[in-house]
Each structure stands twice: as C-alpha cells, then as structure tokens.
Amino acid sequence: xxxxxxxxxxxxxxxxxxxxxxxxxxxxxxxxxxxxxxxxxxxxxxxxxxxxxxxxxxxxxxxxxxxxxxxxxxxxxxxxxxxxxxxxxxxxxxxxxxxxxxxxxxxxxxxxxxxxxxxxxxxxxxxxxxxxxxxxxxxxxxxxxxxxxxxxxxxxxxxxxxxxxxxxxxxxxxxxxxxxxxxxxxxxxxxxxxxxxxxxxxxxxxxxxxxxxxxxxxxxxxxxxxxxxxxxxxxxxxxxxxxxxxxxxxxxxxxxxxxxxxxxxxxxxxxxxxxxxxxxxxxxx
Amino acid sequence: xxxxxxxxxxxxxxxxxxxxxxxxxxxxxxxxxxxxxxxxxxxxxxxxxxxxxxxxxxxxxxxxxxxxxxxxxxxxxxxxxxxxxxxxxxxxxxxxxxxxxxxxxxxxxxxxxxxxxxxxxxxxxxxxxxxxxxxxxxxxxxxxxxxxxxxxxxxxxxxxxxxxxxxxxxxxxxxxxxxxxxxxxxxxxxxxxxxxxxxxxxxxxxxxxxxxxxxxxxxxxxxxxxxxxxxxxxxxxxxxxxxx
Numbered sequence: 001x002x003x004x005x006x007x008x009x010x011x012x013x014x015x016x017x018x019x020x021x022x023x024x025x026x027x028x029x030x031x032x033x034x035x036x037x038x039x040x041x042x043x044x045x046x047x048x049x050x051x052x053x054x055x056x057x058x059x060x061x062x063x064x065x066x067x068x069x070x071x072x073x074x075x076x077x078x079x080x081x082x083x084x085x086x087x088x089x090x091x092x093x094x095x096x097x098x099x100x101x102x103x104x105x106x107x108x109x110x111x112x113x114x115x116x117x118x119x120x121x122x123x124x125x126x127x128x129x130x131x132x133x134x135x136x137x138x139x140x141x142x143x144x145x146x147x148x149x150x151x152x153x154x155x156x157x158x159x160x161x162x163x164x165x166x167x168x169x170x171x172x173x174x175x176x177x178x179x180x181x182x183x184x185x186x187x188x189x190x191x192x193x194x195x196x197x198x199x200x201x202x203x204x205x206x207x208x209x210x211x212x213x214x215x216x217x218x219x220x221x222x223x224x225x226x227x228x229x230x231x232x233x234x235x236x237x238x239x240x241x242x243x244x245x246x247x248x249x250x251x252x253x254x255x256x257x258x259x260x261x262x263x264x265x266x267x268x269x270x271x272x273x274x275x276x277x278x279x280x281x282x283x284x285x
Numbered sequence: 286x287x288x289x290x291x292x293x294x295x296x297x298x299x300x301x302x303x304x305x306x307x308x309x310x311x312x313x314x315x316x317x318x319x320x321x322x323x324x325x326x327x328x329x330x331x332x333x334x335x336x337x338x339x340x341x342x343x344x345x346x347x348x349x350x351x352x353x354x355x356x357x358x359x360x361x362x363x364x365x366x367x368x369x370x371x372x373x374x375x376x377x378x379x380x381x382x383x384x385x386x387x388x389x390x391x392x393x394x395x396x397x398x399x400x401x402x403x404x405x406x407x408x409x410x411x412x413x414x415x416x417x418x419x420x421x422x423x424x425x426x427x428x429x430x431x432x433x434x435x436x437x438x439x440x441x442x443x444x445x446x447x448x449x450x451x452x453x454x455x456x457x458x459x460x461x462x463x464x465x466x467x468x469x470x471x472x473x474x475x476x477x478x479x480x481x482x483x484x485x486x487x488x489x490x491x492x493x494x495x496x497x498x499x500x501x502x503x504x505x506x507x508x509x510x511x512x513x514x515x516x517x518x519x520x521x522x523x524x525x526x527x528x529x
Contacts, residue, residue: 157394160383164391167382174340174378175442176366176395 002126004250010135011249012242013142014201018215019222019234020145021194027223027230028166029186031081032088034095036219037212038102039191042069043198044207045106048115057120065199066192073191077184085183099212107209114208134203141200145193150231153285162186163285221265227275231285236276241265291354293318293446293476294339294370299348301334301500308334309500312348316446321472323487323508324480326497327521332480333375335497336448340372341365366395371444375451377431381424385415385434388423392438409441413467428455436464440471447471449479453486465489484512496520 022036033039043065050060076098084091121133153159165172165182172179205211222241226233244264249257272278292315299312309331316322324332337343339350341362349358352368360368380388389409393402410419413433423431432455439447452468453461461483468477468490481487487494487508494511496504498520504511511517 157398160387160391161394164380164383164387167380168378170342171378171380172391173362174342174366174372175392175438176363178361178363 011246016238017197023234024190032092035099037216039194040198041212043195044202047199066196069195070192073188077187227277229277233277323491330497331500369445371439372448392442413437
C-alpha cells in the first residue's frame with residue numbers, strides 16, 4: 001500500500017513536472033508551444049552530455065540543464081515567437097517547425113539511439129518490495145518547484161509584473177514596464193523549467209531524440225484541463241490525472257492507465273469546459 | 286503648485302494620420318509646470334489621439350515632443366512612463382485578473398520599491414476610500430469603482446504630469462464633485478491635462494482651456510472666455526450658440 005502511494009505520488013509529480021513549463025508558456029503567454037517536448041528533451045540531453053563528460057550529476061541536472069534550455073528559450077522567443085504574438089495558429093506551426101528542427105539536429109549530433117543515465121540514490125524497501133528511491137527526489141523537486149513558482153508569482157514584484165503583462169500588455173507599458181522584456185523573461189523561465197523537468201526525468205526515462213513526443217500530449221492535456229489559473233489548475237489537474245493514471249495502471253496495465261487518463265480529461269472538459277480553474281478561488285494563480 | 290516659465294511638456298507640429306485620415310495636424314502645444322489644462326472639443330476632434338501621441342501609444346506621423354526641454358520623440362511608451370507621465374484613458378484600463386491592491390502595487394512599482402511602494406498604496410487606498418474593495422478582483426467591480434481604482438493607480442505612481450481622458454465618464458453627480466476636488470488636490474504638486482465634455486466640470490477645475498476641432502487646435506482661452514465664445518458653441522452644436 002505504501003509503495004502504491006509512492007508510485008501514485010511519483011506519477012502525479014512527473015505529470016506536474018512535464019506540464020509546468022508549458023503552463024507558463026501556454027497558460028500565461030497563450031503561446032501554443034509545440035516545441036515543449038523538445039525543450040524537455042534538450043534538458044535530458046544537457047544532463048546526459050554534461051554528466052558523461054565528468055560534470056557532477058546534480059550540477060548538470062539542477063544548474064546546467066535549466067540554464068542551457070533557458071538560453072535556447074530566449075533564442076526561440078527573440079527569433080521566432082516575438083514576431084507571432086496574438087497569432088496562435090502561426091505560433092503553433094512555427095513551434096512545430098522548431099520541434100522538428102531540434103529533433104533533427106539532436107539526431108544528427110547524437111544519433112537515433114537511446115542513451116541512459118543510471119538512476120541515482122539506490123532503492124528503498126517496504127514490506128519486502130523494493131523500489132527506486134529516486135522517486136522521492138522527483139516528488140521533492142516537484143513540490144519545491146511548485147512552491148517556488150507560487151512564491152515568485154504571488155509574492156514578488158517580478159511575478160506581479162509578469163501576471164499583469166499577460167493580463168493587459170498595453171497597460172503595463174503605460175506604467176513603465178517594457179512588455180517585450182517581460183515576454184522574453186517569461187518564455188525563458190518556462191523553457192528553463194521544462195529543461196529542469198527533462199533533466200530530472202532523464203535517469204528514469206532514457207534519453208532519445210524523439211522523447212519529446214511522449215510528453216507533449218500529456219502536458220497539453222494537463223494544462224488545458226487546468227484552465228486559466230495556470231498554477232493551481234496545473235497542480236490540481238496533475239493530482240487528478242496522475243492518480244487516475246497510476247491507480248488504473250496498478251489494477252490493470254500501463255496502457256489502460258494512459259487510456260484512463262485520456263477518458264478522464266475528456267469527461268472533465270465536458271463537465272468543466274473552462275477547466276479545473278473554474279472551481280478554485282478567482283484569486284488563485 | 287506654482288507655474289514656471291519652462292513647459293513641462295511641449296509639442297511642435299504633431300500630426301497623426303491613419304491611412305488617408307488626418308486625426309491630428311500641426312499641433313503646437315505647451316503646458317507649464319504645475320498647470321492644469323482642460324482639452325475640449327467635439328467627438329473625433331483629436332483629443333484622445335493627442336493623448337496617445339504624448340504617451341507614444343500612437344507613434345506621431347509628424348512633429349516632435351519635448352519633456353522639460355528634452356526631445357522625447359524617439360522614446361517608447363514605457364520610457365515615457367518612466368519620465369513620470371501617467372495617463373487615465375476613457376475606458377478604465379486596469380488589470381482585470383488582479384486585485385485592487387495588486388493593481389495599485391503595480392502602479393507604485395513603476396517608480397518606487399519596497400516599503401515606499403507599500404506606503405504609496407496604503408496612502409492611495411485611504412485617500413480614495415478603497416478599503417472595502419481592496420482584495421476584490423477588478424473584473425468584479427462596477428464601472429465607477431474601476432474608474433476610482435484607475436485614478437488611485439495614477440496617484441500611487443506619483444507622476445509629475447497626469448493625462449486624464451474624460452475622468453468623470455459614467456460617474457454620478459456626487460462622484461463628479463469628488464473628482465473635481467481630487468483633481469484640485471493632485472494639482473498642488475502635479476501638472477495635469479484633462480479631456481472633458483462637461484463644461485461645468487471644466488469651469489470648476491481649469492483656468493485655461495484648449496479647444497480641439499477637426500484634428501487642430503481651434504482656440505486656447507480661459508474657461509470663462511470659452512463659455513462665452515459663440516464660435517466654440519458653433520463647433521460643438523453646429524450652430525451659433527453659447528456653450529452651456
């Protein structure tokens with residue numbers, strides 16, 4: 001039972017991790033980022049490459065990966081997204097092109113083979129059943145990341161400016177804020193968080209150029225079902241769908257778990273077209 | 286606030302064209318430090334366009350803008366705001382997704398940090414009697430309340446020049462009187478330009494009035510002279526009649 005609980009929490013945390021970067025870029029900025037999966041993949045490759053070249057695993061995971069993918073995010077925003085704000089369909093096509101470009105580039109550099117990082121932290125054992133202790137790290141990182149994002153959005157000047165810019169970009173400039181800078185920083189933050197997520201998940205998923213495709217669907221389902229309150233919505237959607245997925249997996253198979261997640265999402269959007277956010281306080285972020 | 290000879294803001298030959306339509310043409314305008322000026326004119330005369338040109342929300346097609354003698358024509362909207370120019374537009378331009386306090390804090394953060402920003406917010410809340418709605422989101426407030434919040438935001442940001450575009454639109458008689466009082470209070474340490482249609486309100490607040498007509502400055506006279514100028518009545522009402 002305790003093992004099952006850890007597995008459910010791990011699935012919830014993994015879903016939240018792969019979704020939170022997209023929640024910032026799509027939920028806040030309304031940029032339909034189809035390259036989100038590739039940002040996760042770049043995070044995984046960053047940690048894999050740095051680690052295999054002798055860098056400490058934790059430095060590679062928590063410092064190098066987010067910084068590198070954050071810089072990639074800045075470049076994507078400056079070169080492509082900046083010219084397409086307010087044109088959702090064009091953004092979708094452009095970011096899809098970026099995703100194909102990044103996948104092709106990484107395949108060219110590293111080859112279409114799965115690389116791996118051995119899962120650190122060993123095992124824990126409850127009632128004679130062993131499981132990877134790394135799951136606790138994933139859960140811990142997710143909790144700390146969400147707490148950090150909430151504090152930044154709700155309690156800091158930077159977070160207030162970011163929320164205001166997404167709410168009314170014309171008016172923030174009248175208050176002395178340069179909305180272009182806010183957009184670039186927000187996109188870079190979303191990309192960096194995606195990079196961190198990809199890096200944290202790399203030891204349990206394997207690293208391959210097409211791994212982004214496995215994430216993108218679940219991330220969009222979670223963020224869209226989360227609704228307008230990007231932080232609270234994504235958190236609650238992750239808890240709900242992660243639980244549905246893992247419980248179904250435990251009682252049947254992993255495939256049925258994925259199907260159950262999808263059915264849960266469809267039912268949710270039927271009942272709550274504006275997502276889970278419509279049930280939470282209107283002051284939630 | 287006493288007026289000095291150096292204009293806080295000047296424009297020379299400002300024009301704004303939208304395709305073939307000339308919304309503004311050849312506007313030469315000076316506002317002295319500490320002055321409170323009203324702009325009047327019929328709908329479509331170019332008053333709001335002029336405001337948007339001053340804050341660079343519209344890029345003027347011709348001409349130059351000077352702030353305290355410095356040419357600011359090339360600055361962007363956020364850079365103009367950082368000079369200390371605040372604007373309140375006709376439709377309350379606030380942040381619907383944020384609470385009243387967050388809106389005020391945002392405005393305060395434009396020109397100050399930390400405890401100073403907190404104090405500015407608290408002072409504005411007290412001055413505008415917003416205590417009851419301070420935690421409400423803006424999209425839950427009435428039109429009048431949103432107008433007051435936007436005025437409070439301008440006060441909180443402590444600008445040196447305020448542009449108010451029809452500040453009394455949609456307000457009750459009592460609120461209009463309160464707004465006139467507030468504008469006088471603000472004018473003690475801040476220059477103001479106010480676009481307004483209500484001539485009684487104009488007479489109550491301004492000494493000097495600039496009349497816009499068909500994208501040009503038609504007249505620049507005292508409020509009393511404007512009230513008795515038959516030409517002004519003509520452009521407002523299409524016939525020779527005094528402004529009421």
